[in-house]
Amino acid sequence: MTYTSSWVRDDVALLAETARRFFAAEAAPRRAEWEERRGVDRAFWRKAGELGLLCAGVPEEYGGGGGTVAHDLAVLREQAAALEYGFGNPVHSGIVAHYLAEYGTEEQKRRWLPPMASGEVVAAIAMTEPGTGSDLQSIATRAVRDGGEYVITGAKTFITNGGSCDMALVAASTDPARRARGLSLFLVDASAPGFRRGRVLDKIGQHTADTAELFFDEVRVPAGALLGGAEGQGFVQLMRQLPQERLIIGVIAVAAAEQALAHTVRYVKERRAFGEPLFAMQNTRFELAECATLAHAGRVFADSCVERHLRGELDAATASMAKWWLTEVQCQVIDRCLQLFGGYGYMREYPIARMYADARAQKIYGGANEVMKELIARSL
Template sequence: MERDIYDEDHEDFRGLVKDFIKRHVTNEAIQRWDAEGEIDRAAMRAAAEAGILGLSVPEEFGGGGMLRDYRYRAVVGEEIIAVGGGSLAGAFGIQDDLAVPYLVHMGTEEQKAKWLPRMATAEVIGALAMTEPGAGSDLRGISTTAKKVEGGYVINGAKTFISSGKTADLVVTFVKTGEGNRPDAFSIVLIENGMDGFDHGKKLSKLGSHGHDTAELSFTDVFVPEENLLGGQEGRGFVQLMMNLPLERLSIGVAGACAAQAALAWTVDYTKSREAFGQRIIDFQNTRFKLADVAATVDALWAYVDRALLAYKDGKLSAEEAAKVKFWASEREWEVLDTCLQLHGGYGYMNEYPITRAFADARVHRIYGGTNEIMRDIVSRQLAGKPGA
């Protein structure tokens, strides 16, 4: 089914993305990122120079000014994931969908002027630190504290599973500034690389996304100046968090649709070229029926995600609707990838094949951004008349 949400500007932009991929997202580069466990700075800066990173930074700060029109980011995801660059797409997402929007929407004018121009060029890499060893989806359970002192805050605690955590220059960090677990007991601070007592820790070994670094962060008496309190307002952390949740969850849904689309294309190509018992794999009825199911699922997935893209552009995507998109898209992505990997047979278990890496990468989509169980709880609360993000 043909999609119709892109206009001429988006398709022209797609050409820029494809040109970048030809020059920078080679099989050699993907293998190097996987081996090193991180995306090199040169690739990030090249993407910024090509105009495909920093899209969410306003034009007055040197970016693309496309934060509300997420269709441009969807184009980036489609093209990069199609060539097996899932880790690179993930790194782009942390910068453009998580770190930058907090500054754009909630930063002071001074914070925007200080950080956004350098984030637009990838001179500064951002990360978002919420999860802790003892607190995941339930962020009211965090124990990282920010104690008010003269001129700023002293931070103590730890974060874990932080994407881009090892390479980040600026970490948007969720902390506890008050007593109890009321919403006004939490704030967000900007912690800079090089601050005394801030340790990036080691890269974590994980199931997928091997080319995109994930780390544990620790804070031991880290002094953060008052001007690094996001928005200059203490006790606004939960409100600030809620404001960005629709985009974060939409981004996961889009990534799922991109991966499902790529998996279908890879599997059609593979089953056309592979033979068994004297005929192509795609000529077996079981293969054709499985692929037909996948094709219909991908069409339905994009129809839903495209509707969400337009709703976000118009400022109408609520936290509850974004939760639906996140859990439904990631579940369909997983079904598609599992079917497509099976059709690759033994080769589907080999890391040299993009379907294998995409399968491993996809598993986290049902976990991060709030587990799919939490997403269902959010939606069911709304249905019961008890909304909650």
């Protein structure tokens, strides 16, 4: 079956091909090392920057590739197809860079975006807290104005790139009495006194990712670290950017499902049981036919969402549909594919086993799927 996403035009396709070769040559051979150290090395980030794979959708005047979100998505899709979940570029380029490009002051853009594009600075976004999960309105981290500075106090958890970030986009309340309307975002330099990293978390999957806890012990940041320069805009900024984050998760989900299907088709055509290839058995063919249909339907839906997003028309409800359903498809397809590997599917030396473990978090981060369904229901 030949199908090409309509948003993957020539320049996007060329960038995708560069990304495909890069991940095959540079990521695959290092995966075992990164899993042991629980993180991707900085040389890899810089090499990705040299090839234009970071901040591809950021304007050239700020060091980026001068493309659109489509260019970022093309890179992230190839990353998922290469089964590399530890490289935190979805957060770095797909999320933080776009907050800066959209809401940052000129000074903030010029300070942070060029080194992010080169890979010299790694960025994280710190929203989730131990007691809040997907409930952003209940964020307990506080930022108190003190003259020309803000003093930030609180804790964050499950932070992608948390173990290595040079800068974190931190959600904190500047006016707790206003709840959501009192939320603000801050660009916090990781070298600031009081910024402290906790442990790199021991997860079920995505072992090459340095997901960590972050602590802010009266961290003093200049008033100029307030994203956009205005208090109380954080929740609005988050709500406007979250559809893109959820779209990214959905696009990654489809790429992972397609890879699981491709790996499994190859395996069952080579593996023999009862004197014939597994593919000769009707149950195998029917399972794969259903998985292929799910993956293709997912791809078409994701592409529709990408096209709408590029036109500025992707609404929150549709992005929530993409996030929950495509991650459900990802997990379902991978689970059914793993079953066809038999006992080998449970061995981590087989890619399908790593896909299975890596996929599960997709239904949780970016807003748990149950929350996505609630957001959709509110729009009906």
